[in-house]
Amino acid sequence: MDKRLLGKVAIVTGAGSGIGRGVALRLSREGASVVAADINLEGAAAVAKEIAGSGGRSLAVRVDISKPAEARELVARVAKEMGALDIFVNTAGVVQSKLLLEVTEADWDRVIDINQKGAAFAVQAAGAQMVKQLPEEVKRAGKSDRSYGKIVSFSSISGRRGREYQLAYAASKAAVISITQSAALAFAPYGINVNAIAPSVVMTPMWEQNNREKEQAFGIDAQKASDEFINRIPLKRPGSVEDMAAAVAFLCSPDSDYITGQTLNVDGGFEMD
Amino acid sequence: MNVRFDGKVALVTGASTGIGAAIAKAFAEAGAKVAVHYNRSEAEAKEVAKAVEAGRSDAAFLVQADVLDPAAIERMVKEVIGRFGRIDILVNNAGGLVARHPIDEMTDEIYAEVMELNMGSTFRVSRAVIPHMKRGGGGSIINMTSIAARNGGGGGAVVYATSKAAVSTFTRGLAKELAPARIRVNAIAPGIVLTPFHDKYTQPEALKGMIGGIPLGRGATAEEVSGAAIFLASEELSSFITGEIIEVNGGALMA
Numbered sequence: 321m322d323k324r325l326l327g328k329v330a331i332v333t334g335a336g337s338g339i340g341r342g343v344a345l346r347l348s349r350e351g352a353s354v355v356a357a358d359i360n361l362e363g364a365a366a367v368a369k370e371i372a373g374s375g376g377r378s379l380a381v382r383v384d385i386s387k388p389a390e391a392r393e394l395v396a397r398v399a400k401e402m403g404a405l406d407i408f409v410n411t412a413g414v415v416q417s418k419l420l421l422e423v424t425e426a427d428w429d430r431v432i433d434i435n436q437k438g439a440a441f442a443v444q445a446a447g448a449q450m451v452k453q454l455p456e457e458v459k460r461a462g463k464s465d466r467s468y469g470k471i472v473s474f475s476s477i478s479g480r481r482g483r484e485y486q487l488a489y490a491a492s493k494a495a496v497i498s499i500t501q502s503a504a505l506a507f508a509p510y511g512i513n514v515n516a517i518a519p520s521v522v523m524t525p526m527w528e529q530n531n532r533e534k535e536q537a538f539g540i541d542a543q544k545a546s547d548e549f550i551n552r553i554p555l556k557r558p559g560s561v562e563d564m565a566a567a568v569a570f571l572c573s574p575d576s577d578y579i580t581g582q583t584l585n586v587d588g589g590f591e592m593d
Numbered sequence: 594m595n596v597r598f599d600g601k602v603a604l605v606t607g608a609s610t611g612i613g614a615a616i617a618k619a620f621a622e623a624g625a626k627v628a629v630h631y632n633r634s635e636a637e638a639k640e641v642a643k644a645v646e647a648g649r650s651d652a653a654f655l656v657q658a659d660v661l662d663p664a665a666i667e668r669m670v671k672e673v674i675g676r677f678g679r680i681d682i683l684v685n686n687a688g689g690l691v692a693r694h695p696i697d698e699m700t701d702e703i704y705a706e707v708m709e710l711n712m713g714s715t716f717r718v719s720r721a722v723i724p725h726m727k728r729g730g731g732g733s734i735i736n737m738t739s740i741a742a743r744n745g746g747g748g749g750a751v752v753y754a755t756s757k758a759a760v761s762t763f764t765r766g767l768a769k770e771l772a773p774a775r776i777r778v779n780a781i782a783p784g785i786v787l788t789p790f791h792d793k794y795t796q797p798e799a800l801k802g803m804i805g806g807i808p809l810g811r812g813a814t815a816e817e818v819s820g821a822a823i824f825l826a827s828e829e830l831s832s833f834i835t836g837e838i839i840e841v842n843g844g845a846l847m848a
Contacts, residue, residue, distance in 0.1 A: 322595025324595065329738055338686070343678065385770040415745075418707075451629065462810065462812075463809065463810025463811060500847075502848065503724060505808055505844065508808030508809050508810070508843075508844050509808075509810065511809070527670060536634060554768065554769050554772040554835060554836065555772050555833065555835060556772070556773075559833040560833070563831075563832060563833035563834075565833065566829065566830045567830075567831070568833070569830075570820075570824045570830060570831075573820075574820075575818075575820025575821070575823065576807065576820060576821070576824075576845050577817060578813040578817040578818070578841050578842070579821070579839070579840070579841050579842075580808065580809060580843065580844040581808070581840050581844040581847035582839070582840050582848060583848070584834075584837065584839065585834070585836075585837050586831075586833055587834075588833050588835065589768050589772060589835040589836040589837075590771060592765045592768070592836040592837070593838075
């Protein structure tokens with residue numbers, strides 16, 4: 321694998337498990353120095369250790385993405401210790417599957433704070449640093465012919481249209497698409513690309529939790545729920561963490577310098593927008 | 594991205610200039626053999642074939658066909674198979690605007706030509722290639738749609754936009770149909786790309802105005818579009834992506 325991201329500094333949130341972990345490892349393999357951030361420091365540290373073990377440069381940081389101040393502190397720390405921030409991938413998030421009539425205010429607030437508010441202020445913090453480190457002439461010109469930063473957020477096919485049993489989750493993921501677009505417009509004059517990925521099913525702890533909750537809510541067997549959903553995907557299989565990481569790597573590479581404000585469905589053909 | 598297509602064969606239609614030429618060269622750089630299709634621009638196509646072949650004799654196959662002629666399409670595909678034995682990647686890039694006309698000047702003839710040039714060619718070339726892709730165990734089809742498919746197009750380009758919208762929907766339907774055959778079908782929707790297309794169809798003042806409205810403040814180079822083609826063609830990079838349209842437009846339209 322070519323090291324297209326050599327010399328780049330990347331923060332990956334949610335890096336302690338699932339998609340985030342896969343993204344952190346992939347960006348490291350492509351040459352980036354990767355800061356593994358997660359609400360679970362142990363998980364982040366394990367990934368950082370794995371990266372260091374293969375000769376990469378890494379750092380583990382604890383962050384609660386629902387707290388804007390922590391997102392800002394994370395970025396500030398990375399800028400100080402690593403010199404700059406080139407790539408920010410926010411995979412941190414939670415899922416909730418519940419009967420719509422049973423969703424509580426506390427449920428709503430929690431999912432929205434982590435997934436939606438978290439996404440907004442993470443993008444803001446990352447963008448602020450990327451703008452700060454721009455060469456003066458680029459700031460003045462209001463446009464550039466190459467990219468000066470890459471921000472990637474995670475939406476979901478549940479962000480494309482509503483889901484009966486994911487009131488808060490779907491709303492929060494729809495918001496990620498909007499946040500991606502707003503930030504892309506705000507940062508375009510600085511050559512900073514902001515995009516998102518919308519997965520369908522990936523076999524991670526989040527998917528397992530999703531099915532357990534559906535079991536609780538609807539009484540259908542978790543495995544059966546999973547199989548039925550996967551059967552609706554045209555490619556008839558779940559995505560792998562590697563599928564997601566490869567798409568992130570594309571959005572972080574120079575090959576996507578002209579792509580901004582977009583949400584890429586990496587979903588086996590499920591949604592088709 | 595450093596992805597390899599060694600042993601793979603790509604057919605790129607409309608590869609003599611612009612986006613098609615950039616894509617053909619990108620696939621060649623990544624190790625693919627490339628069938629370089631052209632219609633009238635023979636000299637330019639020969640240059641592309643030369644670039645494709647750089648250091649690898651026999652890596653390029655120059656093939657002429659008027660995509661408005663169904664028989665010529667059949668012949669073209671037969672010739673590519675005769676030469677390379679397989680087609681793994683198809684880029685349906687041939688197309689064009691023909692001419693800008695408001696609706697009252699849009700004749701039946703121009704309407705038909707635009708629809709056939711963009712949608713008809715995509716349909717017919719795909720139909721001819723797919724049996725060979727199935728024989729080869731799978732593949733990747735990449736259609737060239739446009740920002741116009743979503744936004745109705747620029748001045749005088751309503752029919753062009755409509756033909757591209759058809760290409761987008763064709764992409765989705767075909768993706769579903771061919772999923773069991775392990776053939777992925779996706780599309781790229783460029784915005785303003787600085788190629789002979791605009792030299793031909795867009796007044797400089799109008800182009801300047803269009804570019805002014807693009808968030809990234811510039812038109813794309815053809816190479817910036819080819820990156821998305823490499824991504825979509827690669828099983829290693831995009832094997833879970835099908836029925837997807839990647840908007841490569843500097844933020845001009847966000848989907």
